Each structure stands twice: as structure tokens, then as C-alpha cells.
Amino acid sequence: MSAAPLGIVARKTPPVKKTVTEHASDFLVPVRDDRDLDAGVEGNSRLTAAIGTFLLVALFIEGVTLVIGVDQLLALHVFIGFLVIPPVVLKLSSTGYRMIRYYTGDDRYHRKGPPHPVLRIIGPLVILSTVALLVTGVSGIAVGGSNSQNLVDLHQTAFIAWVVLMSIHVLGHLVETARYSAADWAPRRPRVRRIGVRRTLVVGSVVIGLGLGALSIGWASTWRTERDAKRNEFVGPGR
Numbered sequence: 001m002s003a004a005p006l007g008i009v010a011r012k013t014p015p016v017k018k019t020v021t022e023h024a025s026d027f028l029v030p031v032r033d034d035r036d037l038d039a040g041v042e043g044n045s046r047l048t049a050a051i052g053t054f055l056l057v058a059l060f061i062e063g064v065t066l067v068i069g070v071d072q073l074l075a076l077h078v079f080i081g082f083l084v085i086p087p088v089v090l091k092l093s094s095t096g097y098r099m100i101r102y103y104t105g106d107d108r109y110h111r112k113g114p115p116h117p118v119l120r121i122i123g124p125l126v127i128l129s130t131v132a133l134l135v136t137g138v139s140g141i142a143v144g145g146s147n148s149q150n151l152v153d154l155h156q157t158a159f160i161a162w163v164v165l166m167s168i169h170v171l172g173h174l175v176e177t178a179r180y181s182a183a184d185w186a187p188r189r190p191r192v193r194r195i196g197v198r199r200t201l202v203v204g205s206v207v208i209g210l211g212l213g214a215l216s217i218g219w220a221s222t223w224r225t226e227r228d229a230k231r232n233e234f235v236g237p238g239r
Contacts, residue, residue: 038108039192041098045112047198048094049180051087054206056170056177058084066159078220081137083213086205088130099123119172126169129162141219145227 062080065073102109114120136155140148183189184198 038111041108041112042192043194043198044094044098045176045180046183046192047201048091048098049177050182050184050198050202051091051094051205052173052177053181054202055084055087055091058087059166063163074224075217075220078137078141078216078223079213081134082216083206083209085134085138085212086208087202088134090201090205092127092130095123116172119169122165122168126162126165129158129165132158133162141216141223145223145225146230148223148227 058080062077062084065077065080070077098109098112102112102114115123133155136151136158140151140155143151184192184195
């Protein structure tokens with residue numbers, strides 16, 4: 001065993017202190033080595049992030065219609081509500097697939113690792129609130145403006161719960177979404193197999209959503225007409 005030279009005292013390297021930003025990053029996306037991840041896992045992350053980014057923009061606009069006033073922007077509100085249905089189904093499918101693979105012991109998804117515990121806890125609640133929001137909204141349009149007040153009330157309640165949960169969900173996945181969302185669309189990013197399938201799924205879900213949204217314009221107009229007629233009948237003529 002060799003001794004240190006006389007007069008030289010070994011010094012311990014002081015621990016590196018993390019900044020607030022680094023602590024926040026560790027909370028949002030735990031540090032992991034992605035070099036050995038399977039292409040299927042990488043593809044799943046890219047698909048989820050890409051469709052998640054589209055939904056983030058679309059639902060932000062939906063929130064703006066609420067702030068300005070749904071009554072003034074009813075057609076746009078309903079249009080976006082129907083537009084996001086296929087993309088939401090696609091995102092639930094991609095995240096559900098990852099969850100199933102992880103909990104059934106797939107080593108590839110274990111290497112990827114689970115989301116932060118907070119995000120894992122609220123995940124089912126995010127799904128339930130999203131489904132409740134869409135179901136009550138579509139059902140309200142389906143039953144007509146004259147009979148939908150209870151569904152409208154449930155839709156508003158679901159929206160409040162959804163906003164709280166989705167805000168945590170978005171913040172928790174913000175770094176990961178930014179990292180993967182453009183990976184299949186940027187020319188300089190490395191290609192991962194089945195890129196064409198993922199692109200088709202994203203574009204196809206949006207196109208189908210646009211079709212549903214276009215159909216909903218007429219439905220929204222009919223709903224408003226029935227609602228206004230109901231109000232006028234309740235108030236009575238000349239009042």
C-alpha cells in the first residue's frame with residue numbers, strides 16, 4: 001500500500017449542490033440512461049409526447065373559450081370538444097399500453113422506469129376526469145339543449161376536477177414531452193422503427209377529429225336553438 005507524499009493531505013471532493021431548477025427537473029423526470037432502451041419503448045414515448053402536445057394546444061384553446069364565454073363561442077367550444085376525442089383515445093391507448101407492459105414485468109419498460117409517484121397516483125384520476133368531461137359534453141349535445149341542463153352541470157363539475165388534475169399531469173410530464181414530441185418529425189433526430197405508423201396514427205386521429213368537429217357545428221347550432229326555445233317557454237311571452 002502506497003502512502004500519500006509527505007505534506008500532502010488528501011481532500012475529499014465536496015458534494016455538488018443542485019440548483020432549484022435541477023431539483024425540479026429530478027422531480028419531473030428522474031435521471032436515467034436511455035442508451036439501452038428498446039426501440040419500441042422509445043417509439044411509445046414519441047407517440048405519447050406527439051399526441052400529448054397536440055392535445056395541450058387544443059385544450060388550451062378550449063380553456064380560452066371558457067374564459068371568454070362559452071355562450072359566445074359555443075360552436076368553437078363544441079368543435080374542439082369533438083376534435084380531441086380521437087387524439088384522446090390514441091393517447092390513452094399509448095399510455096395504457098406502457099402501463100400494462102410495465103406492470104406485467106416487461107424488462108424494457110422497467111429500464112425506462114415509472115413516472116414520479118405523484119404522477120402515478122393521479123394518473124387514473126386524470127383518465128377518469130377526462131372521460132367524464134368528454135362523455136358529459138357529448139351526451140349534453142346528444143340529448144339536446146332543452147333537456148341537457150343536468151349534463152351541463154356535470155360537465156362543468158368534471159371540468160373543474162379535470163383542470164386541477166391535468167395541470168399537475170402536464171407539469172409533471174413537461175420535460176419528457178418537450179424531449180420526445182418532435183422526435184419523429186424533426187429531420188435531424190435519429191429514426192426509430194415504425195416511424196411511419198406513429199405519424200399515421202397522429203395525423204389520422206387529428207383528421208378524424210376534424211371530421212367530427214365539422215359535424216358538430218350543426219349539432220351545436222341545433223342545441224342552442226332548442227335551449228333558447230326552452231328558456232323563452234319558461235320565461236313566457238312578453239317578459
